[in-house]
Amino acid sequence: GQNIDQPTEMTATEGAIVQINCTYQTSGFNGLFWYQQHAGEAPTFLSYNVLDGLEEKGRFSSFLSRSKGYSYLLLKELQMKDSASYLCAVRALYGQNFVFGPGTRLSVLP
Amino acid sequence: GAVVSQHPSWVICKSGTSVKIECRSLDFQATTMFWYRQFPKQSLMLMATSNEGSKATYEQGVEKDKFLINHASLTLSTLTVTSAHPEDSSFYICSARDRRDRVWTDTQYFGPGTRLTVL
Numbered sequence: 001g002q003n004i005d006q007p008t009e010m011t012a013t014e015g016a017i018v019q020i021n022c023t024y025q026t027s028g029f030n031g032l033f034w035y036q037q038h039a040g041e042a043p044t045f046l047s048y049n050v051l052d053g054l055e056e057k058g059r060f061s062s063f064l065s066r067s068k069g070y071s072y073l074l075l076k077e078l079q080m081k082d083s084a085s086y087l088c089a090v091r092a093l094y095g096q097n098f099v100f101g102p103g104t105r106l107s108v109l110p
Numbered sequence: 111g112a113v114v115s116q117h118p119s120w121v122i123c124k125s126g127t128s129v130k131i132e133c134r135s136l137d138f139q140a141t142t143m144f145w146y147r148q149f150p151k152q153s154l155m156l157m158a159t160s161n162e163g164s165k166a167t168y169e170q171g172v173e174k175d176k177f178l179i180n181h182a183s184l185t186l187s188t189l190t191v192t193s194a195h196p197e198d199s200s201f202y203i204c205s206a207r208d209r210r211d212r213v214w215t216d217t218q219y220f221g222p223g224t225r226l227t228v229l
Contacts, residue, residue, distance in 0.1 A: 043220050105151075
C-alpha cells in the first residue's frame, strides 16, 4: 500500500527556520516532491529528491533518506507569504501518478 | 514555461446538470494529464490518469460514468461531471507531464484549479 504522513499544522515566527517532516511507505520509489499550496490555489512545485541527501534552492531545502523513508522541507528566513500548505508527494514509478500526503498547514506569525 | 491552464476557474450549477472542465498545457505537449479533487483542508486525491489517445485510468471509488475524461490531443484534456450533485462540489485540479522531461526532472505541472459549486 501507499502511506504518506505529515504533521497537520505548524506555526512559526517570521524570520525563523521551520522543518516540515514527511515519512512514507510506498510500494516503489522514484522520487519525492514538495509542493506549496496557498488556499484556493493550485500547488506549485518547490523541490524534488530522488537520491539521498540535501537539495538547496534559495530559502528552501529538501532532504531525503530512502533507507528511512523520510524527507523534510526546510524553510529559512520565514516570510508571511510562506503561510501555506506544504504537500509531500511520492512517485512510486517513473511516469506514474504521485501519491500526496495530507499536507502541512504552516502559519507564519509576525 | 510549463504553464497549465484550466477553464473555467469557477462554476456554479444546478443539481442534475453537467459541467465540463478543460485543462490545457499551453507551451508543452503533455503525454499524461492527471485529474485531482480536493475538499477543504484536505490533500489532493487523484481521480484519474488521462493518456492522450487512450481511455483514462480511474482510481478506485471514482465512477467512470459520472466523471467523463477525454484526452483528445497532447495539449487538452477535459473532465465532465455528469448529473452533478451537491456532494460533487469541490476544487478540481489538473496536472500535466511534459513529454520532453527526462527521468530525473520529471514532475507534474498543475493548473490553477476549478472550483465547482453544485446547488
